[in-house]
Amino acid sequence: MDTLREMALEKEFVADKEVVTFFRSFLDNIQRYGRVFEPTLVLQYNLRSGHLLQDADKGPLMLFKGKLLLRPSRNGAIVRRIFDALGGRKQ
């Protein structure tokens, strides 16, 4: 199943653009930080998908509830080495 999905993506056979935009935003995020940093992940997804205000109302509540990480992890280099070793096939 993974292989079929991978082949379809390589050929840009994408039935669901939102899902692929989310996947790419997610993988960019972990390449950068090593772990998911939710504030920039949501921001990047919203910008790329054009759903600019999606879940914007949740931000203050999440912040108030102490559910937002304020500083990202610094383990991006570990993940980037893996992406680099995979060459251009990563996405």
Added chain:
Amino acid sequence: MTAYAYFPGCSAHGTAKEYDRSTQSVCAKLGIELEEIPDWVCCGASPAHAVNHLLSLALVAKNLDLSPSDTIVTGCAACYNRFKTAIHALQHDRPLWEQVKQIVQPTKLNGRDFRVFHLLEVIHEFGLEGVKERVTKPLKGLKVACYYGCLLVRPPKVMAFDDPDNPKKMDELIAAVGAEPVEWEFKTECCGAFHAVPHPEIVLRLTSNILRAAKDAGADVVSVACPMCQINLDLRQLDIRKRHKVTFNMPVLYFTQLLGLALGISEGELGFDRLIIDPRPILREKGLV
């Protein structure tokens, strides 16, 4: 007691801080030793394996290489699923293992005999009697719908977690601390997972069905063992109210918060105030806080 290498998962430091804290407190209370994997990185979750199979295996292998022990525990059902799936693939395919080693360039990772457990398994294995003995505040009168989600149990051959159709481990733990697990049919239904971002409507529909089933079964609260399931079932109740005009007002707690309450851990440490649907009114009504 075995020391477990602890893989918290990305949510544990953000949206699920209360899960991480209650996990650490409950394990300390039970004498289960956890040692966080230093410099752990994201397991890749759904996006990695959907986009590049090798990437999903390599991210798990990297964490195994960083692990101080070959016995790993995580509280996240999604991470647990990724770890078990990757280890299963690497253990059954020698050429694939060699390929992943080339990518990861491990420094310590020689053998492939890693064992990964979900926290539910570890506490269950610790023993229901042992948990029961340490209860200082039995959760009498609290009806709990134990929700496992799909990632803990599927695919059954790889996960080998519990009965895939009717898992019982969480129900047994909840019963051991004096609460009453309800019988219901949505224990392993999907909550929609990451679709909360690209397709929130799907998640609202699925979580509405789960919450309605829990309510119909007479549950006071839902108990979960995954940060993604928790946030979908808890936070999305606000959208269900706004868009579908249905109010469930159903608290969704981590099973560690319920165990912790029964074990006498303080409310502040368990982080009830961090949940979106406040569980304290119903807990107060039952005389538990």
